[in-house]
């Protein structure tokens with residue numbers, strides 16, 4: 001299988017006080033088309049920073065990210081933002097929906113931003129809302145939805161543009177277990193049925209157990225990889241056992 005996303009020796013430093021702290025310290029990874037990869041690690045390990053670098057939301061101090069064969073660093077601002085828009089979809093812990101827009105409008109927002117007519121994309125918006133089970137709520141506003149429904153809108157929005165890669169940062173972090181499982185089922189379904197490539201950041205082994213492969217990050221480095229393989233049962237047992245060996 002061909003690699004759709006690659007990171008080579010990523011380094012990210014942040015200025016803190018008068019000096020700099022290195023929070024990503026040489027991360028390399030490769031994700032194949034259609035693969036579902038989870039990134040796990042403790043709070044502060046650098047998971048979100050890595051995900052932001054992978055999606056071009058932030059620039060590394062060294063190393064490079066290659067999406068679909070194209071190094072991000074080789075692109076000017078305009079092409080970088082176009083690549084971000086067309087190749088990646090982002091889902092965050094705090095849903096990031098616009099409160100004054102309806103469900104359908106929130107999902108269509110990326111099209112609006114890209115200057116594509118929403119009318120032209122109506123059927124796509126309906127399709128992704130159907131996929132996440134929200135066809136009945138297209139005219140609701142975010143505050144009229146449950147937390148799980150809001151996250152489903154965010155997933156629909158991320159998938160609407162048919163991104164090559166879906167990047168999700170703790171998408172179940174603000175949800176109870178059952179609601180979180182619904183979100184993971186949607187991600188799993190898009191991976192299994194549509195071949196959607198997914199990178200999921202989580203500190204929850206039960207969430208990571210949906211993935212084919214789990215990368216463990218500690219202190220800004222990938223310290224281990226657990227290959228679970230494609231399984232429909234999402235049994236977290238083997239992963240939890242490995243994490244225990246690593247003292248996590």
Ligand SMILES: Nc1ncnc2c1ncn2[C@@H]1O[C@H](COP(=O)(O)OP(=O)(O)OP(=O)(O)O)[C@@H](O)[C@H]1O
Pocket residue numbers: 014015016021023041042043044045046047048049050203
């Ligand atoms: N803008 C910033 N300036 C300075 N330090 C930062 C900045 N952003 C992140 N950091 C630091 O980088 C480290 C990694 O942060 P990151 O958000 O990637 O962790 P994380 O693994 O996603 O943690 P969590 O599970 O809590 O979300 C942390 O120590 C954090 O304090």
Ligand SMILES: [Mg+2]
Pocket residue numbers: 047048049169
């Ligand atoms: Mg984080």
